[in-house]
Amino acid sequence: xxGEIPRDPTRRFVLQSGAAVGGGLxxxxxxxxxxxxxxxxxxxxxxxxxxxxxxxxxxxxxEVGQGIKTSLPMLIAEEMDVDWSAVTVEQAIADxxxxxxxxxxxxxxxxxxxxxxxxxxxxxxxxxxxxAATRWSxxxxxxxxxxxxxxxxxxxxxxxxxxxxxxxxKLTPPDPKSLTLKDPKxxxxxxxxxxxxxxxxxxxxxxLFGIDMRLPGMLYATFAKAPTYGAKVASVDLAxxxxxKGVKDAFVVEGGDNLLSIMPGVAVVADSWWxxxxxxxxxxxxxxxxxxxAQSSRGFEAKAAELAKASPHRTLQNDGDVDTALKGAAKxxxxxxxxxxxxxxxxxxxxxxxxxxxxxxEIWAPTQNPEAGRALVAKALNVDPSAITIHxxxxxxxxxxxxxxxxxxxxxxxxxxxxAPVKLVWTREEDxxxxxxRPAGWHNFTAGLDAQGAVVAWKDHFVTFxxxxxxxxxxxxxxxxxxxxxxxxxxxxVSVMPLGFPTGYLRAPGNNxxxxxxxxxxxxxxxxxxxxxxxxxxxxxxxxxxxxxxxKGDSFDTGRMRGVLDLAAEMSGWGRKxxxxxxxxxxxxxxxxxxxxxxxQATVKDGAIKVDKAWxxxxxxxxxxxxxxxxxxxxxxxxxxxxxxLYQGMTFENGAAVNSNFGDFxxxxxxxxxxxxxxFKLSDNNPTGLGEPAYPPTPAALVNALFAATGKRIRSLPxxxxxx
Amino acid sequence: MAFTLTVNGERRTADVDxxxxxxxxxxxxxxxxxxxxxCGAALCGACTVHLDGAPIRACVTPxxxxxxxxxxxxxxxxxxxxxxxxQEAWKTIxxxxxxxxxxxxxxxxxxxxxAKPKPTDADIDEAMNGNLCRCATYIRxxxxxxxAAGQEKA
Numbered sequence: 028x029x030g031e032i033p034r035d036p037t038r039r040f041v042l043q044s045g046a047a048v049g050g051g052l053x054x055x056x057x058x059x060x061x062x063x064x065x066x067x068x069x070x071x072x073x074x075x076x077x078x079x080x081x082x083x084x085x086x087x088x089x090e091v092g093q094g095i096k097t098s099l100p101m102l103i104a105e106e107m108d109v110d111w112s113a114v115t116v117e118q119a120i121a122d123x124x125x126x127x128x129x130x131x132x133x134x135x136x137x138x139x140x141x142x143x144x145x146x147x148x149x150x151x152x153x154x155x156x157x158x159a160a161t162r163w164s165x166x167x168x169x170x171x172x173x174x175x176x177x178x179x180x181x182x183x184x185x186x187x188x189x190x191x192x193x194x195x196x197k198l199t200p201p202d203p204k205s206l207t208l209k210d211p212k213x214x215x216x217x218x219x220x221x222x223x224x225x226x227x228x229x230x231x232x233x234x235l236f237g238i239d240m241r242l243p244g245m246l247y248a249t250f251a252k253a254p255t256y257g258a259k260v261a262s263v264d265l266a267x268x269x270x271x272k273g274v275k276d277a278f279v280v281e282g283g284d285n286l287l288s289i290m291p292g293v294a295v296v297a298d299s300w301w302x303x304x305x306x307x308x309x310x311x312x313x314x315x316x317x318x319x320x321a322q323s324s325r326g327f328e329a330k331a332a333e334l335a336k337a338s339p340h341r342t343l344q345n346d347g348d349v350d351t352a353l354k355g356a357a358k359x360x361x362x363x364x365x366x367x368x369x370x371x372x373x374x375x376x377x378x379x380x381x382x383x384x385x386x387x388x389e390i391w392a393p394t395q396n397p398e399a400g401r402a403l404v405a406k407a408l409n410v411d412p413s414a415i416t417i418h419x420x421x422x423x424x425x426x427x428x429x430x431x432x433x434x435x436x437x438x439x440x441x442x443x444x445x446x447a448p449v450k451l452v453w454t455r456e457e458d459x460x461x462x463x464x465r466p467a468g469w470h471n472f473t474a475g476l477d478a479q480g481a482v483v484a485w486k487d488h489f490v491t492f493x494x495x496x497x498x499x500x501x502x503x504x505x506x507x508x509x510x511x512x513x514x515x516x517x518x519x520x521v522s523v524m525p526l527g528f529p530t531g532y533l534r535a536p537g538n539n540x541x542x543x544x545x546x547x548x549x550x551x552x553x554x555x556x557x558x559x560x561x562x563x564x565x566x567x568x569x570x571x572x573x574x575x576x577x578x579k580g581d582s583f584d585t586g587r588m589r590g591v592l593d594l595a596a597e598m599s600g601w602g603r604k605x606x607x608x609x610x611x612x613x614x615x616x617x618x619x620x621x622x623x624x625x626x627x628q629a630t631v632k633d634g635a636i637k638v639d640k641a642w643x644x645x646x647x648x649x650x651x652x653x654x655x656x657x658x659x660x661x662x663x664x665x666x667x668x669x670x671x672x673l674y675q676g677m678t679f680e681n682g683a684a685v686n687s688n689f690g691d692f693x694x695x696x697x698x699x700x701x702x703x704x705x706x707f708k709l710s711d712n713n714p715t716g717l718g719e720p721a722y723p724p725t726p727a728a729l730v731n732a733l734f735a736a737t738g739k740r741i742r743s744l745p746x747x748x749x750x751x
Numbered sequence: 752m753a754f755t756l757t758v759n760g761e762r763r764t765a766d767v768d769x770x771x772x773x774x775x776x777x778x779x780x781x782x783x784x785x786x787x788x789x790c791g792a793a794l795c796g797a798c799t800v801h802l803d804g805a806p807i808r809a810c811v812t813p814x815x816x817x818x819x820x821x822x823x824x825x826x827x828x829x830x831x832x833x834x835x836x837x838q839e840a841w842k843t844i845x846x847x848x849x850x851x852x853x854x855x856x857x858x859x860x861x862x863x864x865x866a867k868p869k870p871t872d873a874d875i876d877e878a879m880n881g882n883l884c885r886c887a888t889y890i891r892x893x894x895x896x897x898x899a900a901g902q903e904k905a
Contacts (some may be wrong), residue, residue, distance in 0.1 A: 087899060092850065226845070226847065230838040236787075241784075301772065374885045375789075376788065430806075457790070614797070661891055667886075689792075694795075694883045695887055697884075698880050700890065
């Protein structure tokens with residue numbers, strides 16, 4: 028079966044208690060999926076080979092829709108030299124001792140795994156060759172492989188991987204560094220489009236996602252938390268909930284004050300989720316007062332306006348002399364930009380299944396970051412982390428929300444108080460009202476242009492959240508963002524205000540907002556300089572060179588950005604005449620090691636916005652691992668950003684979210700989704716990830732297109748009815 | 752109370768309160784978890800199933816309203832020729848990213864093609880606009896519908 032959740036999930040993974048010998052790769056780990064042939068040979072932690080030559084490859088990173096469950100095993104299969112059709116992929120269990128980093132975040136999996144997983148595959152191939160060399164008493168160097176076979180050309184002997192697997196499994200693996208990897212010209216799998224995993228389960232409705240978990244005797248739970256983040260239960264009458272048919276128990280959970288872990292609340296456990304939900308509705312909970320109740324969107328706006336006028340709290344970057352340069356500038360431009368808090372709202376509401384029995388904790392979690400969850404659960408239940416087993420279950424979307432594991436801790440704590448496995452499922456309202464929001468922010472820009480229209484000074488007074496020198500989670504900004512280091516007189520100031528809300532990482536954290544404000548303001552400068560927006564950006568980028576230190580994440584290659592900017596201009600027919608009411612907008616931004624330029628064409632008629640088309644040019648290095656998945660990630664990022672820019676903003680009153688469901692927190696729908704044309708500009712750089720970098724330039728490309736169409740500059744998101 | 756339903760051609764019984772949404776009867780009582788919970792308010796379409804062939808949102812449809820009408824879910828839609836074609840097109844085009852909404856998308860697309868075998872772009876937008884995809888696979892969904900309709904080649 029293709030589903031990730033077998034009928035009896037406890038059979039799926041069996042951890043053997045073997046000790047780690049030398050490298051972590053040797054810790055014994057067997058995946059006993061349903062249907063696994065008994066004669067499989069486990070070559071290493073990633074690869075099993077059956078006698079018939081069928082290969083099972085473990086995928087270490089959680090799958091959240093980024094396609095990693097296809098692309099990472101492709102790397103192993105390529106170097107193993109096996110046909111992709113012979114490969115079955117299984118999700119690995121969460122175990123950093125075996126697999127190292129297992130985080131679906133930061134678009135880092137391709138970057139970090141591209142070399143190492145190829146070596147895992149090459150190691151398997153080397154072992155199979157060694158097994159054949161021993162069997163035939165010939166030097167290993169005289170052997171070669173064809174997909175699925177070791178061959179000895181001189182004697183015309185060949186043996187299938189299936190025949191050699193049992194012998195290969197007994198050999199000591201070579202030093203991974205000693206292995207020679209394939210010449211990319213010889214790639215047969217990498218660089219070819221391969222389909223998503225679990226397509227059969229997805230299209231037939233077989234159990235697959237965390238929310239689909241079923242265990243024998245399992246109960247269903249809801250967990251009511253205070254609308255104001257962190258408020259305690261002052262009083263509650265549990266009797267009405269317990270009176271609901273099907274409800275087995277209801278109880279107060281004390282919780283703590285760590286926003287990343289379990290908050291105070293009331294759990295209702297029942298024999299169906301609907302009964303648990305009805306029980307929750309029947310509760311009349313009085314929440315204790317909490318200082319965060321004094322915070323609201325309106326309060327933040329007022330405070331941000333006040334801080335913008337005052338001297339900045341701190342200066343984080345100060346190159347040259349901005350004030351003098353502004354005085355000498357032929358023209359100065361000032362503009363204030365802002366963006367709202369937004370929720371992640373993955374389609375699958377937060378959920379987790381947990382069983383706590385005899386001091387052991389077993390968790391089935393749709394999570395992007397299992398080890399962080401393990402640490403929180405260990406602390407909350409006061410158990411050793413090694414007593415916790417975490418099964419990685421395919422996530423119905425992540426977008427950064429499931430880097431946090433609050434729901435995992437809730438499920439584990441509730442299960443620890445119930446003599447049965449428990450599946451916790453949040454409502455959509457809880458999902459939107461208890462998110463780790465992309466923080467709102469305010470940017471107060473001033474720039475100076477010289478007589479030729481070149482940018483001679485740039486300053487940004489960034490107003491965000493935090494206290495003292497500490498930013499709220501995901502609320503800080505990299506002070507060297509372009510055009511930092513390219514403009515001689517450049518200053519980045521910051522002021523902060525306190526925040527009691529949970530904030531976190533949303534797809535392209537920080538950059539999803541900085542791309543908007545920087546590239547929106549850049550467009551204003553282009554128009555102030557009387558220059559074409561693409562030509563103006565080319566001038567700002569200047570000659571191809573590296574800003575910052577080579578190898579550092581914040582270094583910026585102006586040549587790579589120029590490459591994608593030129594490509595996007597070419598793809599979109601930049602400069603062509605468009606009808607009245609239609610405009611083209613451009614933006615380019617670097618994040619997550621990827622360079623992306625986006626052009627959007629939009630039409631405004633009677634105040635209604637139609638996004639006609641988007642073009643995205645992407646430089647993520649020399650090799651696209653899986654072109655089909657890569658195009659999907661870029662299209663998805665662009666459309667995600669268009670939806671967020673058009674509609675999304677959270678409103679808070681009394682320290683609590685007002686938005687509650689897709690009615691007041693809209694997602695992009697099909698009729699409003701434009702075609703997105705994607706092209707990759709290959710450059711001689713290591714391959715990097717694609718889950719995020721196409722998002723940041725998109726909102727700016729959209730508002731710049733709307734300016735071209737209407738002459739109205741949008742400086743605050745969401746766009747909403749600002750053109751109506 | 753006990754309700755008797757016809758689900759994917761089989762007679763099934765569920766002993767639940769009459770206000771229980773069909774979605775939770777399918778998922779928790781009958782063990783058919785293909786229809787997904789997304790919003791509980793008929794805003795996202797992840798729970799779409801067919802009632803006598805017409806698409807409905809199971810999350811807001813109480814079990815007491817089903818009566819003798821036949822329920823078809825993603826688990827059973829492949830038994831219809833149109834449903835099988837749509838499922839196949841979804842795989843050929845490699846539509847999903849996370850995949851969570853796709854059962855609902857396939858159910859809506861199948862209902863569309865059963866009613867209009869050769870839909871226009873506007874027909875597709877209209878029929879599919881109630882189905883959200885947070886990963887925004889809309890471009891491939893549209894292509895897959897056209898492939899299933901024989902209007903486009905894979």
